[in-house]
Amino acid sequence: MKYIKILFLFIVVQVTAQQGGMWIPSLLEGMNEQEMTSLGSKLTAKDIYDVNNSSLKDAIGHFNGGCTSEVISPEGLILTNHHCGFGEIQSHSSLENDYLKDGFWAMSKQEELPNENLYIEFIVRIDDVTTKALNGVANTMTEREKQSTIDKNINEIQKTVQKEAWQGVKVKPFYKGNQYFLFVTERFDDVRLVGAPPSSIGKFGSDTDNWVFPRHTGDFALFRIYADKNNRPAKYSKDNVPYKPKHFLPVSLDGVEEGDFTMVFGFPGTTNEYLPAVAIQHITQEFNPSNIAIREAALKEIDAQMKASDAVRIKYASKQARIANAWKKWIGENLGIKKSNAIAERQAFEATFKKALKEKGLEASYGNILPEFEKLYADFAEINIRRRNFIEVFLVNNELMQMMFRAYQLEQVALNKPERFDEAKNSYINRLKGIHKDFDANVDKGVFSNVMPLYNPKNVDASIYEKTSFTNLDNALQLFEGNAKKVVKNLNKDAAYQYAKPMIKEFFTKIDPEFQQKNQPITALQKTYMKALMEALPNARYFPDANSTLRVTYGQVRGYSPRDAVYYNPVSYLDGVIEKYVPGDYEFDVPQKLIDLYEAKDFGQYTDKNGKVPVCFLGTNHTTGGNSGSPAIDAHGNLIGLNFDRVWEGTMSDMNYDPEICRNIMVDARYILFIIDKYAGAKHLIDEMKLVHPKKK
Numbered sequence: 001m002k003y004i005k006i007l008f009l010f011i012v013v014q015v016t017a018q019q020g021g022m023w024i025p026s027l028l029e030g031m032n033e034q035e036m037t038s039l040g041s042k043l044t045a046k047d048i049y050d051v052n053n054s055s056l057k058d059a060i061g062h063f064n065g066g067c068t069s070e071v072i073s074p075e076g077l078i079l080t081n082h083h084c085g086f087g088e089i090q091s092h093s094s095l096e097n098d099y100l101k102d103g104f105w106a107m108s109k110q111e112e113l114p115n116e117n118l119y120i121e122f123i124v125r126i127d128d129v130t131t132k133a134l135n136g137v138a139n140t141m142t143e144r145e146k147q148s149t150i151d152k153n154i155n156e157i158q159k160t161v162q163k164e165a166w167q168g169v170k171v172k173p174f175y176k177g178n179q180y181f182l183f184v185t186e187r188f189d190d191v192r193l194v195g196a197p198p199s200s201i202g203k204f205g206s207d208t209d210n211w212v213f214p215r216h217t218g219d220f221a222l223f224r225i226y227a228d229k230n231n232r233p234a235k236y237s238k239d240n241v242p243y244k245p246k247h248f249l250p251v252s253l254d255g256v257e258e259g260d261f262t263m264v265f266g267f268p269g270t271t272n273e274y275l276p277a278v279a280i281q282h283i284t285q286e287f288n289p290s291n292i293a294i295r296e297a298a299l300k301e302i303d304a305q306m307k308a309s310d311a312v313r314i315k316y317a318s319k320q321a322r323i324a325n326a327w328k329k330w331i332g333e334n335l336g337i338k339k340s341n342a343i344a345e346r347q348a349f350e351a352t353f354k355k356a357l358k359e360k361g362l363e364a365s366y367g368n369i370l371p372e373f374e375k376l377y378a379d380f381a382e383i384n385i386r387r388r389n390f391i392e393v394f395l396v397n398n399e400l401m402q403m404m405f406r407a408y409q410l411e412q413v414a415l416n417k418p419e420r421f422d423e424a425k426n427s428y429i430n431r432l433k434g435i436h437k438d439f440d441a442n443v444d445k446g447v448f449s450n451v452m453p454l455y456n457p458k459n460v461d462a463s464i465y466e467k468t469s470f471t472n473l474d475n476a477l478q479l480f481e482g483n484a485k486k487v488v489k490n491l492n493k494d495a496a497y498q499y500a501k502p503m504i505k506e507f508f509t510k511i512d513p514e515f516q517q518k519n520q521p522i523t524a525l526q527k528t529y530m531k532a533l534m535e536a537l538p539n540a541r542y543f544p545d546a547n548s549t550l551r552v553t554y555g556q557v558r559g560y561s562p563r564d565a566v567y568y569n570p571v572s573y574l575d576g577v578i579e580k581y582v583p584g585d586y587e588f589d590v591p592q593k594l595i596d597l598y599e600a601k602d603f604g605q606y607t608d609k610n611g612k613v614p615v616c617f618l619g620t621n622h623t624t625g626g627n628s629g630s631p632a633i634d635a636h637g638n639l640i641g642l643n644f645d646r647v648w649e650g651t652m653s654d655m656n657y658d659p660e661i662c663r664n665i666m667v668d669a670r671y672i673l674f675i676i677d678k679y680a681g682a683k684h685l686i687d688e689m690k691l692v693h694p695k696k697k
């Protein structure tokens, strides 16, 4: 009896230790529910996802397809990250009303600002449609034939689905195409800006602090959904009314402590958790380093010129942030893979897999997968890097080459689809204008001189910057006057176009086709591998890779040790903002009002039990890009924080989640409330929320 008890305890401890994974909200009953409970959750699977009653999922909206947002009041008030709403905040800003710099607060609903092209989408229902989607797919078919059968099936599923007229539907592959799920959606297009702190709060620490802890960023913004009189989705109209949600998240004033349960509910974008060791090796030892080198070369020039000139600094701020964000992430990813010994561990796992194949008599069906991966990656590595380097140089870092790339596409339209030329020309001209709004030829030339040697060292000719028309918008626009024939002629006389065209042509005719051809068998094999894993090791925890669909991840509040003898506490405080304060600095300036509140200790009800204002905290929740803006939810279903980032060494969680060092970073809900109430004086927004004290009950 005693032994059985000990054995049982051991099993329970094993189960509670399990964290990581991004789970499908409609399938939480059973294992996930048990794991969550053992981590301290008081929620049932049905509290989180229910079709017949309102549940937490009804408060979670996909924000413009890229970020997550959540409803936090009965009047459709929406919370997301400052960096998710950055484009909207920027688009309402001008020199007189610089909302990026000074923040924006609507003091009444009349002052809320509408946004063209901004939408929020909720999930009404999730159905498993695997059987229908894979109907008629046979092993004897080619990959192409399989895909076209699946596409036809999906079409049929979408046509016959039961839903209301105003609802949408999409079907997506899971587990590398071994399963398919259907989503009935509700999309709202009238979403208005309600409030945003100044960048010195919402983007505090900027790139220096990006991807790291300790962190002190108040990365949040507020919006509001408007619906028609029947509470249904509608295009913008001044007659629309605030949306009455099926559910909104109460906000907890009690915060969290180390070890408390947390759950993050949102729309993670892309992960690759089931890669073979050879792929992780390729990505971290060959692919990432070459991309890091290109971005580093570009940033060297951009950073120097931004420091030297305010005009350049303003023009290049958001470009620089975009380039630096992935650059810094890849460096952290490599660090984490190395630190956690991920490649050796994955190889050890593969040995276990092989053993299981043997034991289960599956060698004949699946024994070839791993050696086949080795062969395919050996053949794929070079073209994968070359294609990506092209994209980095021509589409990410250098804008003259970007203008050439799009011009080449326009020339193709002129030659092959002349009936669509006018439309394509207009959209090209708009793109040109867009690029030139924030363009500096001198900076771009410096970037060119730094990055092109990394793509095509034998052919770097910066003198094109002196000869081309494209460094000046008016001169460039002149090339596009007239019909297709004339435009093509003008283009081909331009020095930059003459220089870039052979490389772009090579990309479309050789590099990209070769990449597709070598990538396709890898994708197909990855699908077989996924199936093989589930058959050979059926008791492991399998969650589908992120694919921009609604997921639940859970864990606990935890600090971590990034390096020998270093330990990061899980919570940062307002004191840390003041510690980092550098007057006038573009990353670490602090608004005077915030300093005043700090000095007067005017913190209202937004402190922890020691009287301090918490700013950010860490958890073991498994998140990725797209989870920005996701709510951090406590054991009772209340909002306790807002997800916005991960720690540096933990960004490898996209390939290898390790509970030792993978941490997500959240803004504490009390900091958000403190800024809204005390800093912005927008008490009316606090009043429409439901503030709760779950720990005082």
Ligand code: ARG
Binding pocket: 083, 206, 207, 210, 211, 321, 322, 325, 625, 628, 644, 645, 646
């Ligand atoms: N690293 C976070 C995420 O990938 C935040 C990015 C926004 N902040 C910034 N400094 N660029 O998106």
Ligand code: ASP
Binding pocket: 067, 623, 624, 625, 626, 627, 628, 644, 645, 646
């Ligand atoms: N910052 C990311 C986002 O914008 C989140 C992450 O990668 O952890 O979605």
